Amino acid sequence: MDSNNDTQEITCKRCQDLNLKEFNKAGHKSLNVTLGEVRLGALNRCIGCKLLANAVAHYSSRWAHLGLGEVNQVTITLDTLLSSLRFRVSIRWPSENGEESQIYLQILAENNGDIPFDGFDIAHPPASSPASSNCLACIKDWLDSCDADHEDCKPDALSPFQKPRRLLRLEKGEVDPVVTLVDAQGIDSTYTALSHCWGSTNIPKTTSMCVDQYMLEGLPFSILTKTFRDAIDVTLRLQIQYIWIDSLCIVQDDRQDWMNECPKMGNIYGGAYLVIAATVAEEGALGFYTDRPPFYRFRFETSNGFCVRAVSVGYHGPLSFSTSRSQWGLDCSSGI
Numbered sequence: 628m629d630s631n632n633d634t635q636e637i638t639c640k641r642c643q644d645l646n647l648k649e650f651n652k653a654g655h656k657s658l659n660v661t662l663g664e665v666r667l668g669a670l671n672r673c674i675g676c677k678l679l680a681n682a683v684a685h686y687s688s689r690w691a692h693l694g695l696g697e698v699n700q701v702t703i704t705l706d707t708l709l710s711s712l713r714f715r716v717s718i719r720w721p722s723e724n725g726e727e728s729q730i731y732l733q734i735l736a737e738n739n740g741d742i743p744f745d746g747f748d749i750a751h752p753p754a755s756s757p758a759s760s761n762c763l764a765c766i767k768d769w770l771d772s773c774d775a776d777h778e779d780c781k782p783d784a785l786s787p788f789q790k791p792r793r794l795l796r797l798e799k800g801e802v803d804p805v806v807t808l809v810d811a812q813g814i815d816s817t818y819t820a821l822s823h824c825w826g827s828t829n830i831p832k833t834t835s836m837c838v839d840q841y842m843l844e845g846l847p848f849s850i851l852t853k854t855f856r857d858a859i860d861v862t863l864r865l866q867i868q869y870i871w872i873d874s875l876c877i878v879q880d881d882r883q884d885w886m887n888e889c890p891k892m893g894n895i896y897g898g899a900y901l902v903i904a905a906t907v908a909e910e911g912a913l914g915f916y917t918d919r920p921p922f923y924r925f926r927f928e929t930s931n932g933f934c935v936r937a938v939s940v941g942y943h944g945p946l947s948f949s950t951s952r953s954q955w956g957l958d959c960s961s962g963i
């Protein structure tokens with residue numbers, strides 16, 4: 628499949644149409660090709676097809692059950708991620724039991740010298756551990772540019788009627804953080820808000836039985852799920868003192884409290900400095916500090932000796948968010 632190194636690359640018609648700069652300006656645009664077409668393009672020395680073929684080849688064991696004549700059942704969709712110039716590639720193929728399988732890849736250039744096309748952006752691959760200091764530094768970097776340049780990212784200014792009734796105050800403890808439920812009305816500090824899937828397991832809730840205890844003595848750290856602990860950890864590491872978590876900041880068996888707080892949910896999230904969306908955790912017990920799959924680095928060489936190291940990140944199957952709104956704690960009526 629390698630092209631001859633003494634032959635100039637071309638850009639096939641399909642890859643020309645892909646023009647990455649236009650891609651970005653035009654917003655969303657996508658391209659569907661089959662694996663056979665990509666392989667043929669690579670054989671015909673198209674640089675774009677070669678990049679795709681190299682990236683996809685790493686995963687070929689997954690469709691090894693397909694015969695040579697069946698490679699066109701492997702389809703590849705290429706599109707960009709929102710406003711960035713990162714390639715997102717999704718590969719679909721029929722698995723052995725006939726069901727459709729899917730992987731998402733991102734092709735990222737690691738260094739400036741790795742850019743194969745005009746307009747292909749540098750995107751450093753994310754740290755494999757979300758709890759790492761590298762990852763935190765990246766979050767801080769993003770937040771700094773939000774603070775400095777993004778008017779739309781600023782937290783909404785909330786009127787007293789829009790503010791959450793309660794927040795969780797976080798303090799570093801000797802071993803575990805000290806978490807105390809506090810009345811938020813007198814507080815004018817930034818806070819994070821957790822968006823999370825309640826899942827089927829029992830998550831800790833504030834009820835009328837324990838609300839006074841949580842406000843006076845704090846919450847026993849041992850009752851908190853992994854997702855809550857991870858969110859508290861991120862918040863503290865960002866040096867933010869308060870977090871809003873629905874199940875703990877609304878008294879779950881107090882109908883009046885629900886009636887008061889539910890209509891404000893949009894404001895509460897809008898007023899947060901940062902919303903932590905624990906999308907990877909289907910259950911509170913799982914947390915979101917789960918390591919990402921390892922990155923696969925492949926060499927990508929062009930005829931002028933230009934060597935590209937690109938990175939693809941494999942996601943196994945579609946992101947499996949729960950489809951039930953109530954499991955996400957977004958549906959007010961399900962809270963009681």
Ligand SMILES: [Zn+2]
Binds near residue numbers: 639
């Ligand atoms: Zn091509």
Ligand SMILES: [Zn+2]
Binds near residue numbers: 772773774777780
């Ligand atoms: Zn921003």
